[in-house]
Amino acid sequence: MNELKSSPHAKDFMTSYVEVVTPEMPLTQVVRILLKHHVSNAPVVEMRNEKKYLVGFVSEKDCLSALSKEIYFGNPSPQQSAKTIMTSHPICITPDTELFAIVSIFTSHHLRHLPVVQEGELLGIVSRCDILDAMEKYYSQLVHKSDHERELRDTSQIMNLRFTIDRS
DSSP: OOOOOOOOBHHHHOBOOOOOBOTTSBHHHHHHHHHHTTOSEEEEEEEETTEEEEEEEEEHHHHHHHHHHHHHHOOOSSOOBHHHHSEESOOBBOTTOBHHHHHHHHHHHTOSEEEEEETTEEEEEEEHHHHHHHHHHHHHHHHTSGGGOOOOOOTHHHHHHTTOOBOO
């Protein structure tokens, strides 16, 4: 019987290069960055010792809400920025978070992207598309396993991770 390769972890399929914004960046500049790079969100980071530390996450939805309020109600005081519209303390994962734990987080919280952090430092991002691709590859391994044997997994460790979240 051939052994099935263990399921992958975030570090195996995360995107390391991520478009980021800074907390003081004006709303209009945040919107332009999202549009220019065709991304639906961006981590908000502070630079310390040449490393990017995650302080929040800003999405298209955040920008749409802030822009529509600003246009409809007039210019707010102070001016809107990434810091004023971002989600503080977003749900994050570590590079060692296992695939099925990530799937559980995505499905339980209806997320599209998860930042990958280690001790607060932004290392990358995982999207639903990344997860779907990783799941399909893992499933293909399972289906094509010699003699099409399938083994039951010990789900106790995975289930215990279901609500474990790194909120660095």
